[in-house]
Structures are given as C-alpha cells and as structure tokens.
Amino acid sequence: MATPVLETRDLTIRFGGHVAVDTVSCAFHAGTLTAIVGPNGAGKTTYFNLVSGQLSATSGIVLLGGADITGLGAAGRTKRGIGRAFQITNLFPNLSVVENVRLAVQAKARGASGLFSRWSSHADWIDKAEFYLAEVNLGGVRDTLAAALPHGDKRKLEVAIMMALEPDVFMFDEPTAGMSVDEVPVILDLIHKLKARGDKTILLVEHKMDVVRSLADRIVVLHNGRLVADGEPAEVIASPVVQEAYLGQAPKRAAEASHG
Template sequence: MSQPSLVTKDLTIRFGGHVAVDRVSCAFRPGELTAIVGPNGAGKTTYFNLISGQLSPTAGRVELLGQDITRFTVSARTHAGLGRAFQLTNLFPRLTVLENVRLVVQARARRGFNLFTMAQSHRDLTEQAAQVLEQVRLTHLADQTVSALSHGDQRKLEVAALIALKPKVFMFDEPTAGMSVEEAPVILDLIAGIKADPEATVLLVEHKMDVIRSLADRIMVLHNGALVADGAPAEVMASDIVQEAYLGKELTDV
C-alpha cells in the first residue's frame, strides 16, 4: 500500500460549546478518490476548511506529503501541493478565461502578477494555460470574459484552474452543485480524468449518490462532526447505520 499523501490526526474544531469536527483521523492515498458524505450539518465542509486552511483547528493536525501543515496559510498549503475547488466559483469575473488560468500557472511558477507583460515575457506560461483549456474543452471560450460564462462553464474553468495548479491532493466541494443535467457529466468526466492519475489523491464532498457510485473508491461518513463509517463503497452503502441514520432513503432510491 502506498504512503498517504494527506493525513488528519484527531482533527477537531469547536465553535463555543459546539464541536463541529470531532477528532477525525484519516489517511488519503495517491490513486484513490474518497467521497465524504453525511447529512446537512455533519461537518463535511468544515472538515474541508480545516484541511485547506480556511479554518484553524482547536486540536489535532494536518499532514501533507509527510509535512505538518497545520499552521500553514492557505497559499502556503497551495504551494505545498494542496488544491481545492470551492462549492461557489472563485474566479476573476472581469478577466478572460485564458487570463484566469494563466494567472494560476504564473502563480505556480512564482513569477509575479503582471498581466500586461506576460504575453511577451512568459509565452511558455500562456502555452501551458492554453493546454489546460484544451484539456477541459474551453479553448473556444479562451477570450470570453468570465462574467459572461454560463454557470456550467464557470465550474469547468474552476476545475481548469485547479488542474493548472498541479497539486498532489485535489479537493472538490459539491462540484456539480447548481448545474444542469446536461452540464454535470462534463465536470464528472474531468474529475474521473484526474482520478485516473495514479499520483493524484482526490477528496470529494458530494450529496448525489449516483455521482458517488460512479467515482468513489472509498466513502467516509461524518455525523455530528465524527467519523462513523469509512471503507469501500459497497461495504459502507450496505451498512444499516449509514442507510437508516446518515444517508437516508436517498441511498436506495437513486
């Protein structure tokens, strides 16, 4: 078994008297997509926020590639190899599609942020950005302003930005939220392509059981901030406690 790329050890956060994430310990490995599920308020997004640095834990730690990153800033975690796509798009609406991805490529290369000189001095970065757009099938929209894109295309662009970061760990928080039936499969295909990389570790928060069935190698179930089930999808889905108390009838209805 490969060494874990990401580990959480007794990760905990309290808001006043409320324990939102309660001593969650897990290891995530390359070549594996883990779906994190549970009812609303279970602590899924809070757990994601602790891993990616939006929140600081009350106790416990986060390790990335064997390094303790618990006190790292969000940007430091990004440079260390952790990438996250948000439930709500996090893009530059007044820039073009290509400029958005080019900024990510440039940030990864640590070459500063001057959009007006990049075309001349950083042609290689522009070419890399164009390659990513081709990968996510957005080349035809390269010169389109992001604010003019459909919701589905904005989500594709967000995945493109994440791919451009070349992280070791990819984190997706409900990637198909708000998308039409026609748009969602494109995003799922992109995630499946990332999952196919044996060096990529993928974490996915998702409510849709059909999505989980199609993508997950493993399922973690959180309830009241605690980890209550963790294992192969068939095993977790067959668990009475998960079906009845945590995932409800949706599991068998989908």
C-alpha cells in the same frame, strides 16, 4: 504501507459550544478517490476547510507527505500541493477566462523556479493555460470575462485553474452543484481522468450517490462532525449507520435490511 499523501489526526474545530468537526482521523493515499458524504450539517465542507486551510483547527493536526502543515494558511498549503475547488466558485471575475488560468500557470512556474532557473515566457504560460481550457471544453470562451460565464462554465473554469496549479491533492466540494444535466459529464470525465493517472489523491464531497458510486474507491461518512463509517463503497452504503445517518432510514429498519 507508504506514508499517506494527506492525513488528519484528531482534527477538531469548535464554534462556541458547537463542535463542527470532532476528532476526525483519516489518511489518504496517492491513486485513490475518497468520497466524503453525510447529511446536511454533518461537517463535510468544514472538514474540507480545515484541510485546505480556510479554517484553523481548534485541535488536531494536518499532515501532507508526513510533514505537519497545521500552521500553514490556505496559500501556504496550495504551494505545498493541495488544490481546492469550492462549492461556490472562487474566480477573478473581471479577468478573462484565459487570464484566470494563466495566473495559475504563472504562479506554479514561479513557485517551481529556483534562483538560477530560467522562467517560462508569457507566451508559454498562455499556451499552457489554453491546454487546460481545452481539457474543460472552455477554449471557445477564452476571452470572455469570468463574471459573464454561466454557472456551469464557472465551475469548469475553477477546475481548469486547479489543474494548472498541478497539485498532489485535488479537493472537489460538490463539483456538479448547480450544473445542468448536459454539463455534469464534463466535470465527471475530468475527475475520472485525474483518477486514472494513478498519482493523485482525490477527495470529493458529493450528495449524488450515483456520482459517488461511479467515482469512489472509498467512502468516508461524517455525521454530527464525527467519522462514523469508512470503507469500500458497497459495504459503507449498505451499513446500518449510513442508512440511518445519510439515507434517513430508521436504525431498526436498517438493521433488518442488513440481515436480508
């Protein structure tokens, strides 16, 4: 099998005596969407923070394309191709919607330019920013300050910014959290489109099991910081360990259910 785009080996973080993520080893390949699920406090977002560089691991390593990136911070990992959408939006609130995306387009263009390359013009960056805004249905509010957007539109703007960085790995931490029923399909359609391209690696933390079922090729389950299940969605959802850890079903009942 080809080298994983992203891999963690024995990834661990301790906060005092508490082990929040405990020796998690997992590999992710291009063209796949993996949902990471588990009960509250299972370590899902902490694992995301370790992968994207917001937190430094106590032990273990993170590999991107086979290269060890454990020593890089969040900015370094973004430059290498890891894109992260946060559970709580992470925007420039006092800049307009289009300027938020334009900065991401510009950062990507400069990062890709060699010493003798021609840089794109400011107008080109704006054109590209407007393309990504159209993708998330925000073209009509291009000149609005990011701070003035409703929560759902802030989430969509954050996705547009991540798309503008053109990462190899897309990480979505509860992308539909706080959105109205009408807003959710826009984000889910975007994730479907990214998945359909077949060349991106997508990780998704999501509590809504209907969303997980509709999107995921694979489910990874964390419980008390440990990886307790990993496989195809139907198989994982039906497993006794998931019935107990994620759905709150007693082990005995889960075992009986698995035998019909």
